[in-house]
Amino acid sequence: MTAGPASPASPASPASPPSPTAQRFTGDSAGIHRLVLDLRRGEIPAHVSTQALANRTLAGLLDVRSPRLLPSTSDSVFAPEAPPAGPGRPAVPFLPRERLLTPDEQRTAVACFARALASGELTSGPAVARFEHGLGEFLGLPHAVATSSGTDALVIALLAVGVGRGDEVIMPANSFAATENAVFACGALPVLVDVDPERHTLDPTLIEAAVTPRTRAVLPVHLYGRLADAAGVYRVAREHGLPVVEDACQAIGVAGVGRYADATVLSFNPYKNFGLTGKAGAVLTGDSALHARMEGLAYHGFAPGEKNVKAGLWGLNAKIDNSTATVATGLLPGLTLNNYRRAFLAHRYIEALAELGTAGQLHLPAFTDDHAWHLFPVRVPGGEADRDSLRVRLRESGIETDVYYPVLTHQHRTPLHEKLFGDVVLPRTEKLNATVFHLPLHNGLSVTEQDRVIEALHAAVHATTR
Known part of the structure; x- marks a missing residue:
């Protein structure tokens, strides 16, 4: 017998007394x-x-x-x-672009952007720091750098932990192209390792065999939103003195994200669980020195908090715009x-x-x-x-x-x-x-x-x- 759709549970009474063990x-x-x-x-x-x-x-x-x-x-x-499907459209589309944000979220985004537009604070401004604080507060990590995309955040994280030309980075093969592209952008080469068949994510037991004198970092991916064996990856990486940069672009809010990594990368592409009105991302860390390097790399090598004063040789133009951060802060709740x-x-x-x-x-x-x-x-x-x-x-x-x-x-x-x-x-x-x-x-x-x-x-x- 074919099972039908699951029936939703009946709502409990909102007047129920609060539990003494909430x-x-x-x-x-x-x-x-x-x-x-x-x-x-x-x-x-x-x-x-x-x-x-x-x-x-x-x-x-x-x-x-x-x-x-x-x-x-x-x-x-x-x-x-949902509204009826039009001619040639599926009854149930996989990911309808016109419904990425709810009507309430759309109104919030428009109002937030209008405020940024009226203030003239479009590229830099106070919303960037507010959004970074909100991310760090939620993930339990003290330092965040909000970026123009998740890809930029990956590049910044890898560069900050020391990945450079001719190095190798251990990673899985089943991810979005941004993961490998970030490695290539650093001048490094991906070294591909097989996955755990149940999680679909990097198998820690196979990492050691892939380590060479040129290995500079390990890059696990929390695929489809499922946490990789982060503790296992971190343990093996540390045994070989390697930093861990975790691609958590699909896993915001997952328990354990950030706990077993030197740097944690997020994406706020409109298709993500927490999606914005364009491309954006972030990299978070618990290491203040690493954070300072990432801040410089994200914005022209400038010293954090100092206008146009370089502390490093170079850096990207990869900070999130204040207008996007204003929308992000409005949608974050x-x-x-x-x-x-x-x-x-x-x-x-x-x-x-x-x-x-x-x-x-x-x-x-x-x-x-x-x-x-x-x-x-x-x-x-x-x-x-x-x-x-x-x-x-x-x-x-x-x-x-x-x-x-x-x-x-x-x-x-x-x-x-x-x-x-x-x-x-x-x-x-x-x-x-x-x-x-x-x-x-x-x-x-x-x-x-x-x-x-x-x-x-x-x-x-x-x-x-x-």
């Missing part, structure tokens, strides 16, 4: 994980929230134990039913609410598709507390042809899916890639990449749209396995 809510993935499980059981427990700006919207709903946290209310925090929406919907997918997982017809991710659910990956048990056939059936049903990174670093067909990586074989990474695809999951996904995805996926899997 849970502390920090807004990280562990707290959101616990909150989702409570809510799916029909409970809205009392919480004591931290004052981090990034928690403000979700904390306000928790403080009054609002039933709006569930999708069954008319004024729910989840997106309402909704960060954990967006992460909550994604986690709730991810849990709903996992429950509703559990029958397919149990039958071995689909490999589902586990609902773990170390995930930001930037993407929702599923894998077919066969090979690339089976995956592509299933995706075609879903597309015929009006469901748009994606293979987010279709070409691995060592499989790009440029002359340089073929020269550097022609003999590289990464069996786990290659198998995962041939069988994975991604279901729609974004801040604006409605529950009704998700139900359509679930129903279509059940039908498509059963049709392909008859």
